[in-house]
Each structure stands twice: as structure tokens, then as C-alpha cells.
Amino acid sequence: MTTFFSKLEKSIFKDRIKPFLIIEVILGIASSIIGFYGLKDHRINHFYVGLGQLIFAGFWFVIGIEHLLLKKKMYFAVCLLGALVFVYIAIDSFSLVNVKQ
Numbered sequence: 001m002t003t004f005f006s007k008l009e010k011s012i013f014k015d016r017i018k019p020f021l022i023i024e025v026i027l028g029i030a031s032s033i034i035g036f037y038g039l040k041d042h043r044i045n046h047f048y049v050g051l052g053q054l055i056f057a058g059f060w061f062v063i064g065i066e067h068l069l070l071k072k073k074m075y076f077a078v079c080l081l082g083a084l085v086f087v088y089i090a091i092d093s094f095s096l097v098n099v100k101q
Helices: 004-013 018-038 046-069 073-100
Strands: none
16 A cells, blocks of 8 residues: 555656756755745845746756656646746845835
8 A cells, every 4th residue: 555645745746857856856945935025024025036046947848858868848838938927026026125115
């Protein structure tokens, strides 16, 4: 009998490129830390939010490259589009920093 966690582990690590998975975990943790740091006060620090969004865009880009190498073209297109959306949102956040000063 397999447990829930062994099924979860098989679904996460099956058909994945391990170095890309490690990079994705590191970028995800960094994005979370910077995102929470940017929102820790009652006011929003747009610089840290934008930096967290850029790291999150890099996370999506790495996932897209992994899907490209695994010959999953549709997933690559969706991940690349997600990365471009987060880059646009991050640029918008950085432009808010310049407006507030």
C-alpha cells in the first residue's frame, strides 16, 4: 500500500530534470522571502515586490525551459507567457517606485 506522500513524491519527481527542479525550488523560496519582506509593514514596498516578481518570472522561465527540453511545446508557451506577464508587472512595480519619490 502506497501512502499519500509517496504518490506525491512520484508525481513531483516523475518526468522532471533534477537540476532544473533544484533551481525552481531555490527561486521559489527566494521569491517568497522577498515577497513577504516587501509586504511586512502596513505599507507596501514596491521595490521588493517588484524584485520578488522578477525572481518569480525567472522561476516561470526555468519551468518553461524545462518543458522545452522535455518536448512539451504547449507548456513551454504557457510558462513563457507567464514569465513575460510577471516581468511586465515587475516593471510596473518599479515604475511606481519612481513615481512615489
